[in-house]
Amino acid sequence: MARQVPPGDFAGTSPVWLRQPDDANELIPLLWSKTARKDDDGILHVGGVAVPDLVADVNTPAYVLDEEDFRSRARAFRDGFAGYDVYYAGKAFLSVAVAKWVAEEGLCLDVCSDGELSVALRAGIDPARIGYHGNNKTPMELRRAVAAGVGRIIVDSTDEIDRLASIAAELISTGALSGPQGVMVRVTAGVEAHTHEFIATAHEDQKFGFSISSGSAFDAASRVAAAEALHLDGLHSHIGSQIFDTSGWEVAARRVLALHARIATELGHVMPEMDLGGGFGIAYTTQDDPADPADLAAQITKIVTGECSALGIAVPHLSIEPGRAIVGSSMCTVYTVGTVKQVALDGGASRTYVSVDGGMSDNIRPALYDADYSCSLVSRRSDAAPVLARVVGKHCESGDIVVKHEFLPGDIAPGDLLAVPGTGAYGRSMASNYNHALRPPVVAVRDGQARVIVRRETEDDLLASDLG
Incomplete structure (x- = not known):
């Protein structure tokens, strides 16, 4: 507002x-x-x-x-979103020192390039607490991420799903990977958040994710679920950046959870997780009025639990990805x-x-x-x-x-x-x-x-x- x-x-x-x-x-x-x-x-x-x-x-x-301000904001999200996994979005700003602060404050880390992964690994971040984004991960990048033990890879295309399944299967066969690679499917919920056009990332006409409305998101989830070397952990949705209210998350959660329920019913696969992305706004000028993390958490949790109740499904384990809201x-x-x-x-x-x-x-x-x-x-x-x-x-x-x-x-x-x-x-x-x-x-x-x-x-x- x-x-x-x-x-x-x-x-x-x-x-x-x-x-x-x-x-x-x-x-x-x-x-x-x-x-x-x-x-x-x-x-x-x-x-x-x-x-x-x-x-x-x-x-x-x-x-x-x-440093103390960074750490206090990290703690505010960790404590405000208690019970969630909070992934610091490293793309906002990442260095070895900052990655160490993130881990010390109990947060996970989201990366979206091989360079960001290099910083995370140099900082000693537990790879199992790293999520890897990106709409065009190369075979080299995927291989390195899987071999390093990255906890979850957020897939963004059918090409990537096939590529990742092949790499994971190969590494399992050689003993370099002990079990299926954790995967989340990035979906677009058709929600255009109140933000600049170039940083609104959940409407249909853009490069990220699989569309829920067209059916490609269900098809992608089916593809992952059918791959023996991959494990379908859940769906990932990110609706934009510099957002100050939860109305966009309400619409997105409704659509993503409906897909979550459909996958459980039609594929017989109950996904344990759901990621709501980031995009929480900060005050750049006096026109901006950011919300407190605890208030955001209460509102978002109420939205998700209400939708799950209406669908008759269990609430999945939730995660979010604040970056700007911590370091900005x-x-x-x-x-x-x-x-x-x-x-x-x-x-x-x-x-x-x-x-x-x-x-x-x-x-x-x-x-x-x-x-x-x-x-x-x-x-x-x-x-x-x-x-x-x-x-x-x-x-x-x-x-x-x-x-x-x-x-x-x-x-x-x-x-x-x-x-x-x-x-x-x-x-x-x-x-x-x-x-x-x-x-x-x-x-x-x-x-x-x-x-x-x-x-x-x-x-x-x-x-x-x-x-x-």
């Missing part, structure tokens, strides 16, 4: 949800990690570490990851201001354009999804009146926008530090070397200590694969 707030004195030039603040120095706690605060001098501290001191060591741009708000990105200029707008208003030393290479979401973010001056306190600003990157693209709409102090100047909250999900994961930029480091902070868990790329890294 969205919070409607007055547009202040900038009606027509800023969105209705953006409130002109009385004090541009204030942080909005909803948007930041739990340990983030400003001192009396306007200096941002995260995890007990002063951000200007941190970036003095690692330079900018830099991702700052609040745990991280902020810190930039240094390079230039400031005024741009005239219609009606006599103006906007302050603030250019920073990063951009779409470290956060592609504004350009890719038209995503909104917030930001704050974090290196000093300012008594200047707030001005409407747009924070832009340094890349050679007009769409290289970091924050489309924000009120910043009117004396914002080159050399100031800005921090953008909510960048934990997909910032570093989708970062690129566009314009041959070096991808920024990830610095974990906790209890007054900072440690680099992913170092900044170097020029040697950039040129290592260029054979000249």
Whole structure:
């Protein structure tokens, strides 16, 4: 849901949800990690570490990851969804350190590439607690996953089912696999969640999963159930991303559970599990109002148990896959201001354009999804009146926008530090070397200590694969 707030004195030039603040120095706690605060001098501290001191060591741009915030959000999903398996969706952000935190907090891990699996295995994650997604897993990737003992593979095509059945049978025959490979069938329930078109993943016209309405999902389940080297664990449904209410899950659960019941009746196979995916939203701006994990769990559990009761079937063991909802708000990105200029707008208003030393290479979401973010001056306190600003990157693209709409102090100047909250999900994961930029480091902070868990790329890294 969205919070409607007055547009202040900038009606027509800023969105209705953006409130002109009385004090541009204030942080909005909803948007930041739990340990983030400003001192009396306007200096941002995260995890007990002063951000200007941190970036003095690692330079900018830099991702700052609040370890205690990450762990507390992981625990909130673990405890709120007690009785479920909670899989952290590694695609949001994954490193060896983060994978270890996930395991230490009692979560499972979802990966969707061979590279993500490599990180998980290096971190020492129990392979039985790993789920493997992807719509085009290669034979090499499947073989490695099965041989490693990955607990469940979520299949996405008949080609993959046949490929996986052949590989599993071969490994069983050689003794490399002790029994059938656990499989879930990804289905599309025909539900289009209230989200951006490119991240709505349960409507019919898209690349993921088997359609329930067309019958291909039942056929796929039948195919898996008939393969001796595979075990049909259950159905998997994911309806989209950045979702704030449970209405989409209600419709999806009804359709998925009806298929679950049909498979039990017609195939004689009672699947023990069902995965409802992820997509839980976070607050990027004041228009976002995320739900508490325990409240989400209560609502989703009520939906599933009600549908199972109506169908006369037992409730399967449930799992979910939060990624953004755990890491998104745990991280902020810190930039240094390079230039400031005024741009005239219609009606006599103006906007302050603030250019920073990063951009779409470290956060592609504004350009890719038209995503909104917030930001704050974090290196000093300012008594200047707030001005409407747009924070832009340094890349050679007009769409290289970091924050489309924000009120910043009117004396914002080159050399100031800005921090953008909510960048934990997909910032570093989708970062690129566009314009041959070096991808920024990830610095974990906790209890007054900072440690680099992913170092900044170097020029040697950039040129290592260029054979000249």
